[in-house]
Amino acid sequence: MGQPTETPGAPATAGTTTALPGLIPDLVSRIHWPRWALVVLALAAGALVLSCIVCAVCCCRRRQRRRKKPGDKEAVGLGSARSTTTTHPVQPEVDDLESGLQPWGRLQLSLEYDPAAQELKVGLRQAAALKAAGTVDCYARASVSTQPGHRHETRVHHDTPCPVFDETCCFHVPRAELPRASVRVQLFNFRRFSEHEPLGELLLPLGSEDLQHVLERWHQLGPPGSAEPEQVGELCCSLRYVPGSGQLTVVVLEARGLSPALAESFVKVQLVLNRRKWKRRKTSARSGTAAPYFNEAFSFPVPLSQIQSVDLVLAVWARGPQARMEPVGKVLLSARASGQPLQHWADMLAHARRPVAQWHRLQPAREVDRALGLQPRLRLPVPHF
Structure with missing residues (x-):
């Protein structure tokens, strides 16, 4: 007798343990939104929190990469270097040397001289590793120094740095003029409405060649000439x-x-x-x-x-x-x-x-x-x- 009785429906006092479990249901019950709207809101909040975490992680990684120097990853101590080095010289590859010294490409050329007809046959076979600014639409032009007005041009080969010409041209070269004559082959990048871009040039003196047999080999192209004296317009x-x-x-x-x-x-x-x-x-x-x-x-x-x-x-x-x-x-x-x-x-x-x-x-x-x-x-x- 004299102890207070709990009436049903009365709110719990601060000392009871039933206040915390009923906090979230009470807040939900006070918001007059449908249940599906609350679910969507909860998913959106979760996605926002997740995206913020991902952005923070990415920013931290970027800062770590910027702080690292480019040479840190490949830094080698002197002790390890001494144990792995040798005193033997290293010979670089021939292709690497040619590519570093001759960036103009190569040309396969054949020469054949007919003493009876005093005729020189120049065979333009193919070219390789040509370099140009943009697409390569290559053609070749061949001439002999003893006939400055006579030259042969191949057809244009489109979109290839390794054109296959497979064309032969003939030049009348007397035997007496053969030792001081030279074959000139120029390669150009075809441009329809502008000046053609020179790709490389080969100047081959015939005095140093053995024309008693058919010669066919690869030649390195040199830099193109600055002017053409035979050009008339x-x-x-x-x-x-x-x-x-x-x-x-x-x-x-x-x-x-x-x-x-x-x-x-x-x-x-x-x-x-x-x-x-x-x-x-x-x-x-x-x-x-x-x-x-x-x-x-x-x-x-x-x-x-x-x-x-x-x-x-x-x-x-x-x-x-x-x-x-x-x-x-x-x-x-x-x-x-x-x-x-x-x-x-x-x-x-x-x-x-x-x-x-x-x-x-x-x-x-x-x-x-x-x-x-x-x-x-x-x-x-x-x-x-």
């Missing part, structure tokens, strides 16, 4: 062929690198069919400039059956100091051409109805005429009265 033109209508459109755009001493210059556009002159046009003359700009178009009707038999000749004519017009150089574009002109002609046929523009180096007029093998025109006899 360049010409930019655009070709477009429509097979349906049989229309060949030639646009003479501009020239550059001509001699500043020329008074005026123009371009002759000539079509040759079956080794006979067929049609001819010419641009207007430009005066007082070494880089004349023409931008003149000419259309020729050429059926599809004759497109492979047609030769297109672009000749730059200029008036020199002697006040007479002379050909500065020519470009031959056809299926019988070689090098870049052949590639331009093939691109025109492959991309029908689309104009294809490209720069070309001017060749000596005699060399182009010899390659064409033009037959002389029939001349009627002059009647005598």
